Every structure is written in C-alpha cells, then in structure tokens.
Amino acid sequence: MKTDKRTIRRTPLILTAFFLLLLLTGINLGEPTRVLEQAKSICLACIGIG
C-alpha cells in the first residue's frame, strides 16, 4: 500500500507568523490609532485636490 509522503509547507506558516509579529508590534506601538485618525479624515491629496 502506498503511503502519502506529502508534508506540510512551512514557508507560508513562517511568513504568516513573521507578519503577525509585525502586526502585533504595530499594535503595541499604538499605530492603529494613527491609522484610524487618518482613515477617518478626507485625504485631499488622495482625491486629487490637496
């Protein structure tokens, strides 16, 4: 009987863990508050005015 030798790919899991760490670092530094402040206001440059 054949056995399935497929193994789990680790690269995406390592990358996900790395970016999760970045995300948590950002949260720890309070970056979401700054992002929220920006996202709540109209970016005049983005819409071609400022």
Added chain:
Amino acid sequence: METIRTWSQAIWLLLINGFWGFPVTGNLYQGPLKIICSPGLNCYSCPAATTYCPIGSLQQLLLGIRFSLQTGNYYIGTFVVGSIGILGATVGRFICGWACPFGLYQELLHRIPSKKYSIPRLLNGLKYLFLLFFVIVLPLVLVDDFGLGKPWFCKYVCPAGTLEAGIPMVLLQPDLRSTLGWLYVNKIALLLMFSIWSVLASRPFCRTTCPLGAFYGLFNRVSLVKLRLDREACTSCGACHRVCPVEIRINETPGSSECINCLRCMSEACQFDAISLEIAGFPLKSRSIVTKANVRS
C-alpha cells in the same frame, strides 16, 4: 466558477464599502471599523468605505515618519505591513481575483464588446517600481520644510481613489469644487485612460500599476493557498493559456506573480486535472471543486 467569483467580488465590494448613510451625513464613514485593513485596493476617502486602504495608510505613515519619531512615536508602518503581509502569506493574489473592487470595475469594463489587445509583458514590471518608489521611497525621502512628504501614489496616480473618493466627494461636498485644479484633471484623465484601457485589455491597472497587487504577487509561489500544477498530468495542450485573463502560461510558470488566481484555467480549461488548489502542500482535487461549482451555478 466565474459566476461565483463575480458574486465574491460584489460581496467584498459591499463589505469594504458598507456605509450607505453618506448621502444623509454628507461625509465619509468615521467609525471604528476603519481600523480594519481593506484586502483590495479601496480608497479610505470613499464616503462608503468602512476599512482603511493599506497603500494609502502606508504612504501616510511614511511621509510623516520624521514627525512621529521626533514626537516619540514609532509609527513606521509595521501594523499596515503586518496586515497585508498576513493576507499575502495566506492567500496571495487570490485577493486580486476575488476581493478587489477596482479589479471588479476593470473586469466589468472588459465585458464591453470591442477588439481586445494584449499587454506587453515588459509593462508588468512597472508595478514593482510604483510600489518601491511611489509608495515607499518618494514619500519617505522627498520632504518639505516641515519634514513632511507626499502620498505620491495616491496623489498623482491612483485611479481607484478618483473613482471611489474624488468624484463622489466632490459631488457630496460642493465646497470642494472651488479647490479643483490641474491635479484633479490629471487624476480624472488617468482614470479615463485606465477605464478605456480596461475595455480594450484585461485588467491593465492590476498588471502594470497596482502596488498592492505587486506586493501580493511576491507571495504567489509560497502562499498558504495556491494553485498547484501536476506536471505528469499536464499535456501542454495550451488550453489554460487561452482562458487566462492575465496572459500567463501556468504550465510554464506555475506560481507566477502575475496570476490573480481566478481559477479559470482549473475550472474552464484543463481537461486533465493537472491544475488544482493546494493548502499548505495538500492538494484539493480540482475536479471535485469544479463539480461543486457547476452544481451551484
């Protein structure tokens, strides 16, 4: 499968732009949901936007990095890069094919009957330059007397911002109309250019300009969910080439950073079960997915 994909794109469009009270408030959504990253390119100045645009936010953080560091805050973009990095590492450019509102806009335009043209492969590399220079280097390096940079991509290029925010906000807030100038004209011209190009060619903005697509594309070979090619089953018949909306040859370049994972090659073209989806190395047989898709649609 295409019907399911269009529905997915429409649902994501509504999820990302879920604030329909803007005609009453006359302003954009300002609630707490805007802490959530939009997976696709969607301007946060769109009056209906309920999420933040990662490309816009990253530029805003980088252009003000000197000011933040001087005030003791380390807002260097780790939250934003972490958010899109997780998306890229898990699903790669599936987002482009299944969840991006501006991708849907281009696909709908491409359905307009006309002569269709291909896009030279050389232009595919431009989006990496936009990501590197317009999103990262220029906002970071070119600063004014106060040490503040500009959101170069948003300000001078992004047609999604013009479509989703520029036009609606000018209609919504008459006061803004008196401030319109050449910048607005330039952005309208770019939007028109990409719209006409979308009629004539498939997804030109995604393939040549989108910095978010460029970022997600870096993960296409290694993402958790990705397309898998069985070389033994592949007969190199070329059927997958003919249906690919971004003109790649998956049997020659599996895991191409250009692939938007629309799954048309798997569901519409390959008769030999050579293309399938895999999750972390474990394949999901394409035929069973196709059968399910056909039953649903």
